[in-house]
Amino acid sequence: MTQTSKRPPRQRCCEPLGSVLSPRLFKALCDPNRVAILARLAESCGPSTVSQVAECCPVNLSVVSRHLAQLRDAGILHAEKRGKEVHYSIRAEELVSTLRAIADAIERCCAGADQAAKKRGAP
Amino acid sequence: MTQTSKRPPRQRCCEPLGSVLSPRLFKALCDPNRVAILARLAESCGPSTVSQVAECCPVNLSVVSRHLAQLRDAGILHAEKRGKEVHYSIRAEELVSTLRAIADAIERCCAGADQAAKKRGAP
DNA sequence: CTCATATTTGCATCATGACGCAAACGAGCA
DNA sequence: TGCTCGTTTGCGTCATGATGCAAATATGAG
Numbered sequence: 001m002t003q004t005s006k007r008p009p010r011q012r013c014c015e016p017l018g019s020v021l022s023p024r025l026f027k028a029l030c031d032p033n034r035v036a037i038l039a040r041l042a043e044s045c046g047p048s049t050v051s052q053v054a055e056c057c058p059v060n061l062s063v064v065s066r067h068l069a070q071l072r073d074a075g076i077l078h079a080e081k082r083g084k085e086v087h088y089s090i091r092a093e094e095l096v097s098t099l100r101a102i103a104d105a106i107e108r109c110c111a112g113a114d115q116a117a118k119k120r121g122a123p
Numbered sequence: 124m125t126q127t128s129k130r131p132p133r134q135r136c137c138e139p140l141g142s143v144l145s146p147r148l149f150k151a152l153c154d155p156n157r158v159a160i161l162a163r164l165a166e167s168c169g170p171s172t173v174s175q176v177a178e179c180c181p182v183n184l185s186v187v188s189r190h191l192a193q194l195r196d197a198g199i200l201h202a203e204k205r206g207k208e209v210h211y212s213i214r215a216e217e218l219v220s221t222l223r224a225i226a227d228a229i230e231r232c233c234a235g236a237d238q239a240a241k242k243r244g245a246p
Numbered sequence: 247c248t249c250a251t252a253t254t255t256g257c258a259t260c261a262t263g264a265c266g267c268a269a270a271c272g273a274g275c276a
Numbered sequence: 277t278g279c280t281c282g283t284t285t286g287c288g289t290c291a292t293g294a295t296g297c298a299a300a301t302a303t304g305a306g
Contacts, residue, residue: 017162023155030153031294032146039140042232050253060296065253067294084252084303092233096226103222109165110215154264173283183266188284190264207273207282 014109020101028074033057034067038076038090047080047087137232143224151197156180157190161199161213170203170210 029035040056041048054064068088071077076095080087152158163179164171177187191211194200199218203210 012166013168014166017165018159021158021162023153023158026149026152026158029149030146033294035144035146035149036141039144042140042229043135043137045136051251059294061252062254062297063295066255069254081253081302086253090229090233092229096230099222099226099229103219103226106165106213106215106222107219110213156264182264184282185267185284186265188282192284204273204283207280209283 015105017105017109020098020105024074025076025098028071028076031067033059033063034071037064037067038071041077041088041090042092047078047089049085049087053088138228140228140232143221143228147197148199148221151194151199154190156182156186157194160187160190161194164200164211164213165215170201170212172208172210176211 029038036057037053040053044052050065050068051061053068054061057064068077068079068086072079072088076091077088078091080089152161159180160176163176167175173188173191174184176191177184180187191200191202195202195211199214200211201214203212
């Protein structure tokens with residue numbers, strides 16, 4: 001038996017987190033080079049081309065191109081083709097509100113957990 | 124030549140993001156099972172044991188144990204041994220403020236980028 | 247059209263990580 | 277002490293992903 005009966009097995013004190021806590025965002029950001037690319041894009045003023053971004057990490061240009069495409073597919077970056085170049089920029093508003101939504105959801109969930117803990121501790 | 128000379132190569136419009144944008148957090152959260160574990164811990168009221176957490180994902184208990192240790196090492200979870208059991212809980216305050224710090228830093232950076240873009244566009 | 251530059255893609259290789267199983271470890275209990 | 281339960285760890289396997297190189301594609305210039 002893996003489940004002790006001391007505690008209700010699946011009590012929930014808040015909205016489900018699965019909707020905001022998407023692995024897609026974290027999966028896109030789990031590679032150090034992609035994080036460096038994101039930082040590079042945030043710190044540079046305005047959009048950058050693939051070649052410019054490639055300066056930030058010591059990998060092949062084609063790898064940077066793939067990383068950028070991955071971040072774009074995850075909804076983190078915006079890509080705009082201008083002539084021969086592709087200009088990548090951060091979808092800052094979306095990213096920021098996603099991060100804040102996650103933070104808010106966790107805060108709400110665990111505030112509820114604290115309340116429940118107090119209720120259990122001193123009823 | 125990979126660097127065009129049209130644009131200053133490394134203009135920076137904000138504080139560096141490397142300090143807040145640590146790959147460690149994202150690396151810990153890039154696995155779907157770990158995200159599910161985090162959601163499970165957030166939604167349950169108060170700490171849970173390894174066996175309880177293991178209900179949320181269809182993998183071996185030992186794997187869940189490893190995932191929990193990984194999240195703990197990343198500073199996301201808190202572990203407390205009580206007798207034979209280990210109770211894991213989310214370090215909610217730290218996690219929430221980390222996420223908000225990232226959001227704030229990106230927002231500041233890209234607000235600066237917008238200003239710089241406007242300045243470049245209509246000087 | 248031909249060429250040069252910027253980017254993407256196909257492919258092979260290699261490292262990392264997730265997983266399951268079994269054994270080990272630690273704590274309570276008879 | 278011996279036993280059981282909960283958890284962790286060692287180890288081998290397998291899948292996934294990052295990388296580099298070369299070829300393909302796209303676009304602008306001459």
